[in-house]
Amino acid sequence: MRCRRCDNAMQDTADTTLPLRPFLAKLHPYTPGEQRAGANIVKLNTNENPYPPATAVIDEVGRAAARLALYPDPVSDSLRRALAAYHGVHPEQILVGNGSDEILRLLVHATIDQGGKVAVVDPTYSLYPVLAAQFEGSTEIYPLVDRQRLPEEIFDGEEPILLLPNPNPPIGTLFSRAEIADLCRARPQTLVAIDEAYVDFARRDAVPLLAEFSNLAITRTFSKSFSLAGMRIGYVIADAALVAALMKIKDSYNLNHLAQVAAAAAIASAKEMERNCARIVETREWTVRELRALGYELPDSHANFVFAIRPDAGEHYAKLRERGILVRYFDTPVLRDGMRITIGTPEQMEILIAALKEILSRGNP
C-alpha cells in the first residue's frame, strides 16, 4: 500500500503495534459499487434512482442550510412523527438513521456478540456478513432454493437475528407476507429484520404484520424510491422496546439537520416518489421484454433492478463497461452467470439494449 500523495510505502493494519482488537486484521470491508462520473457514463450499477428528488426537497435543503451552526434534533422527532403518520404506527416505533446501513448495524450490535450468528439467505445483500464480522460474529447461510425460494431449514433456525431483504437483491424476488408471518411465528426467539429498501417498487410491504409480531423489524431507506442516496436516510419500524434499545447505541446526533429536513419534505411529497416508481416499473417491464428477446433469462423482479442471466454474462459486463455502461457483476459461484442491471430512464435502457445487440452481433471471439 503506497501513499497517493508522496508514493511512500504506507502501513496496513496487520503491521501495526497499536492495541487493536484481533478481529480487525481479518475483517474484509463491504465493497460499495463503483462511483464513476462523466458525461458519457450510463450508470446502472448501484440501484440509484434516475429521477431527481421532489422539488420541495431541494428547496427545503437550500433554505435549511443557513441554520447549520446549531446541533440537529438528536432523535429526529418531527421526522419520526411524519413517518409514523405515513405508516400508521406510533412515533415510538420508529428510529431514524444515517442510511439504513446504520440501522442494520445497530440491529446486529444489539443482538450478537463474539461468536454470534446472523441468519441470512444466499444470494442476498453482501453487506450482512460484514456487519456480523464487525461484531466478531459470522453468518449462518440458508441457500435459497433456485436462488428464489426460502428453504425449509430457515424456519427452524435459532440465531438471534435474521436479516432478509424483501425484495431480495440481486435477483429482485418478493417473498409473500404469509412467508414473513411464518418466519416470525416459527422463530419467536429471533429478531426477524425485513429489509424493505426496494419495497416501493413492489407495492406489497410487511408493515401490517407489525401489529401481530413484536419480533418483526422493518427497515426502509430514502436512497432508492425517494432519490436521496446522497443524503443517507434510513429508518426502522419495530416494537417500541427494540427502538428504545437501539436509541442507546446510536450516535448522539446521528442524522444531520439537512437530512432531517430533506426526509420530511420527501414524505410530504410522496406522490412524486410514487410517480417515479411507476415510471421505473414501466421501464423495468420494457427492459425485461427486450433482454428476454436477446436470449437472457430473467427471474421476475419486484425492485428497481433486474438480474439478467446468460452463460456469457461476465463477458458482457466487461464489454458494456468498455462502452461506458456500468452494471454490477458479482463473481461468486451463485451469481457469476448473471449481471444486475439498475433500471434507469427509458433513454438509458435503450442505450443498454442497443449496446448488447451490438455485442451479441459481433459474437464472442
Add this chain to the structure above:
Amino acid sequence: MRCRRCDNAMQDTADTTLPLRPFLAKLHPYTPGEQRAGANIVKLNTNENPYPPATAVIDEVGRAAARLALYPDPVSDSLRRALAAYHGVHPEQILVGNGSDEILRLLVHATIDQGGKVAVVDPTYSLYPVLAAQFEGSTEIYPLVDRQRLPEEIFDGEEPILLLPNPNPPIGTLFSRAEIADLCRARPQTLVAIDEAYVDFARRDAVPLLAEFSNLAITRTFSKSFSLAGMRIGYVIADAALVAALMKIKDSYNLNHLAQVAAAAAIASAKEMERNCARIVETREWTVRELRALGYELPDSHANFVFAIRPDAGEHYAKLRERGILVRYFDTPVLRDGMRITIGTPEQMEILIAALKEILSRGNP
C-alpha cells in the same frame, strides 16, 4: 413511558422478550444538551458558534442538493485530500466521520471489548463512559488534580485507549504539547486519542506530534469553530494503519454528500472560521472579566465556553433558565458548584451579565 400519540403505555427495553444483548438493559445513553428554540431564547448551553458558516458553505450546499439521487463518495476522498493539505499530513492518515461522535465510537470499537477499559480524566466529556458501555466495557477514571492537572497515575495506566479532550470540557483547560508527548511515550501500548474539538479557540494543537508517535490519534470536529454543528462532520488524524482499521468498521457511506461538500467549502474558507474564533476569544475575555467582577471564580478557558464557579451556581442556572437564558449545569459531585457558559455574540453575553446582576441584586431568598 407513554406514547405521545395515543397516551398508551409503551414498553421499555427491560420488559421485552426480544433477543437483545444483556448490556443494553443497563446502558444509560448520553444526554445531549437541550435544544430549545424561540425568538427570545439566549442559547449558551451547547457550545455552538453564534456566527453562521462561511457564505461559500451555504452556497455550495444549495448547489449540491440537486445531485442527491446518487450515492456519496464512500470514503470522502476529495475532502480527505483537502484536510491532509490543511494539516500537512498524508490523506491516508485521515478518516472523516458523521461528527466526531462517530470517530470516537470507532476508536472505542477498535480497541476494547467486553470488560475492556477506556482511560478518562474527571471532569471530562460525558460521552466517553457511554461509548465504553456500548461495547460492554467501562472507564478507568483518573481524577484531575484541582479539576485541571493530569495526575501522576495516568502516565502508568495500561488501558488500550485513553480519551482526553484538549481543551478539556467543561473547564476549558489546555494541556501542554509536552504533557501529551509524555503520555504517548509513557504508554506505548495505549492509543492516546486527543479530542481537539475546541482547539481552534486555543491555537496550540498536537498535530506536530503525529510525526513522532504512531500511538497518537487526534480528533477534530466542524461543529464548533466552523459553525457546522447541524451538519455532523468530524475526522481523525492518525497513523495510516489505524485509519485502515477504522475504515473496516465505519458504515459504508458514513458521510452524506452535502456534508462532504460543506466541509470542503469550509476548509477552503478557513480564514472566515479564524475570524469568528478571534471574535469569540475576544468576547470570552470580556465575559471572564465581567463574571469575575460579579464574584465568580473562573479557571482560564481555552475554548468557546467558560466554567463559572460560585456556591450558588445551581440556583443561578435555574434563574437564568426562567429568563430564557440557557447555560449548562452538571449536577455531579465534581461540577455542581459551577455552570458552563457558551460564548455567544457580545450582545448575548451582555444580556447574560445583565440578568446575573439582576439575580444577584435580589439576593437569594
